Each structure stands twice: as structure tokens, then as C-alpha cells.
Amino acid sequence: MPVRTSPKLGPWKPHIDAMLRQDLDAPRKQHQTATRIWNRLIDEHGADVSYAVVRDYVRRRRPEIETEAGKRTVAAFVPQQHAPGMEAEVDFGEVWVILAGVKTKCHLFVFRLSASGKAVHRVYPTQAQEAFLEGHIAAFETISGVPALQIKYDNLTPAVVRVIHGTRDRVENDRWVLFRSHYGFDAFYCEPGIDGAHEKGGVEGEVGRFRRTWLSPVPIVDSLDQLNTMIAEWDARDDARRITGRRSSVGEDFALEQPLLQPLPAERFDPGLVLHPRVDRSALITVRQAKYSVPARLIGRQVRVSLRASEVVVFDGRAQVARHPRVVERFGESIVLDHYLEVLQHKPGALPGSTALAAARTAGTFTAAHEAFWQESRKVNGDSRGTRELIDVLLLHRGMRVADVIAAIRAALTVGAVTADVVAVEARLHASGTVLGGSSSNRHPAQHDVDDGKRIVSLTQCRLTDPAAVIAGLPADARPLPSVAAYDELLRRRIKNTPPTTTGSDVVGPLEGNTA
Incomplete structure (x- = not known):
């Protein structure tokens, strides 16, 4: 390729080089710019050259002169080979998530083994120390081990209190030191700023790769737990990928590296x-x-x-x-x-407008079944007592499964027995596998679907509605009507066998005189 020549600039190149060498001993903020050198050529030497030509020459020649004088080192990268099981890199990256319908800025924690390239990712709402530690614990438990030598970091606030400039020394956070001691690894801190980015280039590239591959377009989730469950599946799928220049996959290299990691400690560190x-x-x-x-x-x-x-x-x-x-x-x-249930038992009128009830409705823990029970209970028992019955039902959730209590509420509403006692009985029957509505579960399993006519009848419902309409849906009652004729016969026998007694002129009959 032919080299372009600058006939007009040629005679002035030695003058430009001399000006650049003057800057070698001058303060950096007082180095001559390309504009200043061009103006000097015109003013001091009467040069007839354009500014663009001088600018391009200065841009190319200044680094060469500084390198020749030992003022600048050549920027070059030295290829590195990482021993398996010895090193890892950690970093945070920003990520946006549609979280419960709201666009939210979150933080992607990335842990990457230097040898195999195996990476673990987690998304947290913050990059504070608790997220920093939880990310490490999740990574260690995922790979079932800890790097034996060191983990590389930026000068992250959760780990570093102060950077001692001019050295690799750092003043570390006390809790971070305790965490490192618990898991038994050393921390390597990169140079501050852009100068240290190449020292952990693997994880720097991994942040962008994972974000582009799996988090684009913006994920839509109900919670970060749901997102992290998805991310764990994506990490497993990434084991099949191949890093550029390697013949084996990440998963195959990790299978060789994992046995060389340090084992996890017996106890899990509390990151809170x-x-x-x-x-x-x-x-x-x-x-x-x-x-x-x-x-x-x-x-x-x-x-x-x-x-x-x-x-x-x-x-x-x-x-x-x-x-x-x-x-x-x-x-x-x-x-x-x-x-707040114990307080609401004494103040049932505070429940309808309470913030706690609104939050429970929003979260879905106060279901339509609870709403229906409350409405029916207030209709039957009045506002205060009906609300207390609801609170007693809500207290059942502390010792029973949600599904059992909800099924019991529906069974109680079916028969109109809107009391907490009925709900408790039906919940226990449901938990033990008994058919709701009074049928026993100790029958033969094949007979569970047979209607034996046993039903719970609510006396409350009979009072509030037409008894005929209620009873119309029940099987016919063939029992004879009750009679007290036998008791009348006993009464006549008692009168006949009891002698009369007298006191003065008054006669006391057998029934009136018997006070026993």
C-alpha cells in the first residue's frame, strides 16, 4: 500500500518534532496542542500548511516521541492461562425488568470461573452488601465449591472502604473480611477506573453477553424470585455453548474444573x-x-x-x-x-377500612371465599359478631393449609353454616381426606361417590329462608311424629298410687304436696 506524502509539510516536520520534544519535560496541562503548533509554524517560520495536515501529524508523532523518550509504555495485552479451580471474577451490571407491571431498574450479579467460563447470574433490587454476599453464596452453592486461590473485583463499595492509591492495598469492610474468612478465598482488586477493566475482561464481557442473550427484550415477571428461577435455567442451558477459540463446551470444561474447587464450609453464612x-x-x-x-x-x-x-x-x-x-x-x-388479628378481635369495626385488609386483597391472600363468608356471616350474626367469626376463620390459617381452609369455607357456605367452628371441623376433615359435608372417609374407596343421603342441615338457614324450600331438597323423613302419650300414662299411674294427705282443713293433692 503506497504511503501518502505531504510535500508542503515535509520541510516543517523537524520543527514540529522539536516542539513535541519540548513537551517531554513540561507539565501535562501545558503541553502544546496541535492548534498551538500550527500557529507557531505560521508565526515563527511563515509556513504555508493547513491545520488538518499538522493535526494528523501531531496525533501520530506525539506517542512515538514519548515512547522513544521512555515517557509512555506500549499498550499491549499479554495472553493469560488460568489454572482450573483457582480463580474467578465478579461484577455487577444494570438491567431493566418489568416487575409486577412496573419498569424497574435492577442489578445483575455475575460470577464467572476464569478457567472454564462457567457463569452464575442473579438479579437483585440493589447492589448493596447483602446482595453482594447473597450472589456469592448462590454462586458457590451452584458450582458446589469455592475458587482455591482468588476472586477478582472492581473496587466495589460492599467490599472496599478505601482505595490506597499507588498500591494494590485496600481497606476492606469488616463484614466482607468475615465472609472471605468463612469461605476461605482471597480477593484481588483491579486498578481503579478504565485502566483496570482488562484485568477481569472475562466477566466484563459476560455481563453484556448474558444481558443481550437472555434479558432482551425486557423480561416481564411478577417477582424477582420468578426471574431468578428462569435465570438458573438459562445458566444450565449456557453450559452447552462454546467460547470462541475453544473446542469443548463450557459444561465439559466445568466438569473437569469442579473437582479442583475447595469444598463448601459446613455452615452457610448469613448474608443479612x-x-x-x-x-x-x-x-x-x-x-x-x-x-x-x-x-x-x-x-x-x-x-x-x-x-x-x-x-x-x-x-x-x-x-x-x-x-x-x-x-x-x-x-x-x-x-x-x-x-393484626388479635387486635381486630377486640376492635372488629376497624377491619373494613384497615390498610392490612387492603394489602391482603391486593396480594390475593384475602380471597373471594373469605369475602363471601364475611358477607354471609354479617347477614346472619350482625356486623360485630359476623366480623369476629371471620377473624376466627383467618386464625385457622396459622395451623392449617390454605387449601384446607378455603375448601372448608366453601363447604360451610354451601349449607349456610357461617361459623368458625363449622369451618374448623370441615378443614380438619378436608386435611384428613374426608369427604366434606359429613360423610365419613372410612367407607370403601369405591363408595365415596355414592350419595348415602347424609347432609348437613343449617338451622340458621331454615330460620332465615322458607323451611319448605330447604326441606324440599332433602330426602323424605319417614320417622313417626313424636308423642308424649307414654308419659301421660305414667302420670295417671302416679296419681292413682299416691295417698292424699291433710293439713288442718286443707287437702293437698298428690302433685301439689310432692316437692321431692
Whole structure:
């Protein structure tokens, strides 16, 4: 390829080189620009050259002069070979998700083994330390081991408190040091900024590859748990891919690398950040500017909270008393109706307009069956008592399966027995496999579908509706009508066999004088 020549610039090249060499000892902010060099050529030497020609020559020649003088090193990459089971790389990347109908910015945690290229991905609502630690734990448990030598990082805030410039030393977060000690690996921190990006180029490229492959278009999910379940399946499918320049797949290389990893410790590290908020008068605690409900009996007490990436777990002593999905938005709240049931037993009128009931309806835990039972119970028992019956039914959920209680509510509504006692009996029958409605389950299995005529009849329904209409749907009652004739016969015998007694002039009959 012919080299283009610049006849007009040729005589002035030595002058330009001399100006560039003057800059070798000058402060960087006072280096001569291409514009300044062009102006000097015109003013000092009367040169007849264009600015574009001078600019292009300066752009090419300045790095060469600085390299010759030892002021600049040649930018080059040295190929690396990673020993299996020894190293990994970690990084975060941004990702957008349609979460429960809302476009939400989330954070993609990526862990990549340097040798095989096996990667583990998880999406969290934050990239705080709890998400950072949870991502590591998920990765270690997925690959069933820990890199034996080191893991490479940027200078991430969850791990590094302060960067000591000019060295590789870092002031690390105390909890991060405890985590590394628990799993037994070292951390390697890359150079700050763009200069250190090449030191963990594998995971840098993996963030973009996974985002383009699996998270485009924007995923639409109801929860991050659902998304992470999908991501785990995508990670498994990625084992079949081949990295450019390799003959074997990622899964085949990982099968050789996995036995060389360090084993997992016997105990799992708790990644949650421990906090100790106090429960306010509304049975709420405040954690990171969001509110979470706890059982009302804890009002005024201090509780222990484990703040995790995707959830908040509340403890009273060693007993777990509440578990909520983590609220990301500021001043958001997560309220559970069950935490207020004891209070509502004494204040049933507070239930209809309560925030807890609205939250339960939105979450779907207060179902159409509950609504129907409440409406029918208030019609039969009145507002206060009917609401208390509903609360007693809601309390059954603490010790029984949701499906059993819902089935029992429907059975009770079918016969019009809108009381918590009937629901409790039917729920236990449903849980034990008994046919609802009073039929026993100890019959032969083949006879379970046979209608033996046994039905529950609600006396309440008979009172409130036409008895004839209710009884019309029942089998005929062939029993004789009750009679008291036998008792009348006993009465006549008693009068006949009892002698009369007298007191003065008064005569007392046998019935009036018998007080026994």
C-alpha cells in the first residue's frame, strides 16, 4: 500500500518534532496542542500548511516521541492461562425488568470461573452488601465449591472502604473480611477506573453477553424470585455453548474444573445485615426508609432484623416472627393482615377500612371465599359478631393449609353454616381426606361417590329462608311424629298410687304436696 506524502509539510516536520520534544519535560496541562503548533509554524517560520495536515501529524508523532523518550509504555495485552479451580471474577451490571407491571431498574450479579467460563447470574433490587454476599453464596452453592486461590473485583463499595492509591492495598469492610474468612478465598482488586477493566475482561464481557442473550427484550415477571428461577435455567442451558477459540463446551470444561474447587464450609453464612429497630404503635418497624408489619404483641419492643437482598426477616429473640419481600421504593410498606388479628378481635369495626385488609386483597391472600363468608356471616350474626367469626376463620390459617381452609369455607357456605367452628371441623376433615359435608372417609374407596343421603342441615338457614324450600331438597323423613302419650300414662299411674294427705282443713293433692 503506497504511503501518502505531504510535500508542503515535509520541510516543517523537524520543527514540529522539536516542539513535541519540548513537551517531554513540561507539565501535562501545558503541553502544546496541535492548534498551538500550527500557529507557531505560521508565526515563527511563515509556513504555508493547513491545520488538518499538522493535526494528523501531531496525533501520530506525539506517542512515538514519548515512547522513544521512555515517557509512555506500549499498550499491549499479554495472553493469560488460568489454572482450573483457582480463580474467578465478579461484577455487577444494570438491567431493566418489568416487575409486577412496573419498569424497574435492577442489578445483575455475575460470577464467572476464569478457567472454564462457567457463569452464575442473579438479579437483585440493589447492589448493596447483602446482595453482594447473597450472589456469592448462590454462586458457590451452584458450582458446589469455592475458587482455591482468588476472586477478582472492581473496587466495589460492599467490599472496599478505601482505595490506597499507588498500591494494590485496600481497606476492606469488616463484614466482607468475615465472609472471605468463612469461605476461605482471597480477593484481588483491579486498578481503579478504565485502566483496570482488562484485568477481569472475562466477566466484563459476560455481563453484556448474558444481558443481550437472555434479558432482551425486557423480561416481564411478577417477582424477582420468578426471574431468578428462569435465570438458573438459562445458566444450565449456557453450559452447552462454546467460547470462541475453544473446542469443548463450557459444561465439559466445568466438569473437569469442579473437582479442583475447595469444598463448601459446613455452615452457610448469613448474608443479612443485622439491625435492631423498635416496633411502633401501628405494629410497624422501619428498615431503610420502608415499613414492615410484625405481630401486634411486639408493640413497643425492640426486634432483630436480618436485612437481605430480596427479603426482610424479623426475629424476637431466636424465634422468627415475620418475613417480608424487601421493599425497594422509599417510604413503601409491606403489611400482613395476620399480624393484626388479635387486635381486630377486640376492635372488629376497624377491619373494613384497615390498610392490612387492603394489602391482603391486593396480594390475593384475602380471597373471594373469605369475602363471601364475611358477607354471609354479617347477614346472619350482625356486623360485630359476623366480623369476629371471620377473624376466627383467618386464625385457622396459622395451623392449617390454605387449601384446607378455603375448601372448608366453601363447604360451610354451601349449607349456610357461617361459623368458625363449622369451618374448623370441615378443614380438619378436608386435611384428613374426608369427604366434606359429613360423610365419613372410612367407607370403601369405591363408595365415596355414592350419595348415602347424609347432609348437613343449617338451622340458621331454615330460620332465615322458607323451611319448605330447604326441606324440599332433602330426602323424605319417614320417622313417626313424636308423642308424649307414654308419659301421660305414667302420670295417671302416679296419681292413682299416691295417698292424699291433710293439713288442718286443707287437702293437698298428690302433685301439689310432692316437692321431692
